[in-house]
Amino acid sequence: MNDRVKVLVIEDHPIVRDGCQRIFNRRPDIEMAEAVSAVAGLARNREFAPNVIVLDVGLPDASGFDIIPELLADNAHAKVIIFSMYEAPSFVTCALEKGAKGYITKNDDPNAILKAIDKVLSGAVYLGQAVAQHLAMANLAPANDPLRDLNDRERQIMRLLGEGKSMTEISVQLALGYKTVANAVAAVKQKLRITTSSALIKFAVELRTKT
Template identity: 30%
Template sequence: MVNLVLGDDHAIFVDALAATLPQHGHRIVGTADNTAGVVATVREHKPDICLLDRYFADGDGLDVIGEILSAGGRTKVLVLTADGDVQGMRDALGKGAAGYVNKMCGLAVLAGALRGVVDGEVVVELAASRTPRLAGTTDARRLASHLTARERQCLRMLVEGAHTTAMAKRLGVAPTTVRTHVQSVLTKLGVHSRLAAASFAMRHGLLDDERMPVAG
């Protein structure tokens, strides 16, 4: 059994997890509904994983990741949040979190993320997607090769968390043009949201090599 501490201020959501996660081999050893309480509960129980919400009444959960890691010793932090902010994900991982999962991804994805964290993986699931996972990075890069140079610029800005207005300003085009480019990116990569496109690009390192051929 994997011991968990749940840090979330939504009581119904916590109750639902407490009722279902034991069926997936997890034991809930403590819960807390504020950041200070999460740190104290982790210090008391030293769980394998702390499931941490992003926002609490007393502050941002990301701000106490370091304290949680210190309090728990070997405890790993998996941020479970309704917030789909790409920069938030980057900040969480930068502070030492082992994963960042959107609550909309569902229980099956969460259970898989927990297994991944236990196995030492860094898990990112920014948004639920009905698109089947590709076999690997080779297939992902094949899809990305169909992006034009402008579409790759848009994809990079999606990874940076930029919104349509900011993208339009940087590119010197109208917001409607940006939306057209972004929709083309989603179609070519086979994803259904901007967050899914950003996650897909980061997972497969699609922007790591700017020399990658692009479509004309």
């Protein structure tokens, strides 16, 4: 590409923003701006007028999914690429339905973000390897449901986590021992391949906001 490409990264983790900058430094045609929240990202989008917006899902003040329409309303020519830790096919589908043109995860090869930028600027849709594989598997599955491997109790617990309930509150509401709830949460993390409780809570909240 001969023209300079302006990329806005909306991401609240400094180490991820720094990693993006290091990757973009390999390409003299890329100029990066950054924002750490949804509100800041919307303002920076209007000021910077980027060609590409690299957008995290779990922002501190909003879901990245929710601000895609407003980002595009303010900057119609921009291409949005979701850059997330989540590989669930339903997340990919939601992103594309909201107007995103790419979806990569933080488990993809670092070069994937450069490939995604080039691809979406050419007018195509780009899916990282991890989500493309999950999407293909989901299309073979009976239901496109990220919670399909959970039992009824585990689904209940996920719903309550998404409503902001603590494990103590969940144990009271479901009339279960705290240890039973804790064991169920551990099983859910294993089934969803989510490593920490904080990441699981973010997943539950984001799943609730988009369904």
